[in-house]
Amino acid sequence: MRLFPITNIYYQIYCSFSFTNPFPRRRLTIEEIQKEAQVIADMGIKHIILLTGESRLHASVEYLKESLTVLKQYFSSIAIEIQPLDENDYKELVDDGIDGLTVYQEVYNEGIYREIHKKGPKRNFRYRLETPERGAEAGMRSLNVGALLGLDDWRKECFLTGAHASYLHI
Numbered sequence: 001m002r003l004f005p006i007t008n009i010y011y012q013i014y015c016s017f018s019f020t021n022p023f024p025r026r027r028l029t030i031e032e033i034q035k036e037a038q039v040i041a042d043m044g045i046k047h048i049i050l051l052t053g054e055s056r057l058h059a060s061v062e063y064l065k066e067s068l069t070v071l072k073q074y075f076s077s078i079a080i081e082i083q084p085l086d087e088n089d090y091k092e093l094v095d096d097g098i099d100g101l102t103v104y105q106e107v108y109n110e111g112i113y114r115e116i117h118k119k120g121p122k123r124n125f126r127y128r129l130e131t132p133e134r135g136a137e138a139g140m141r142s143l144n145v146g147a148l149l150g151l152d153d154w155r156k157e158c159f160l161t162g163a164h165a166s167y168l169h170i
Helices: 008-014 030-042 061-071 086-095 111-115 125-129 130-137 154-168
Strands: 047-051 077-081 100-104 143-148
Touching: 047 061, 061 077, 061 086, 061 130, 086 130, 100 130, 111 125, 125 130, 130 143, 130 154, 143 154
Parallel strands: 047 077, 077 100, 100 143
Antiparallel strands: none
């Protein structure tokens, strides 16, 4: 049972960051990251998660590594919630100081997943599903998986999120 039909309109509601939504996008400069990190650290926060969109062009591994050079000065733990990467890319980030990975599978039903991801690299269901495993193989200290409930029956999604986490724990 779905709470709503999957159409472009609902997908835009489900994912307000969809590339089809016309709001201005930008990435922080290294100087802006420095200023933000200082403000956050001054609040006593010691652990941070670096969140980007799914664009490798705007959030490349090189950009993330450059950001890390600043963030490591302020935080004892840095995690990421970014586009899925290959194991070697995760390894580079681990080597540069990333110690945690969060991935939202969005929906475990492959049919629904394909309905809402019409094109681009995000369309590959299996690649996204296997993302935490690649992070683990690369040496991530912590892994987090989550579901965005509402795209399929929430009971199935909760169960499958737990099963996924349990599988990764083994």
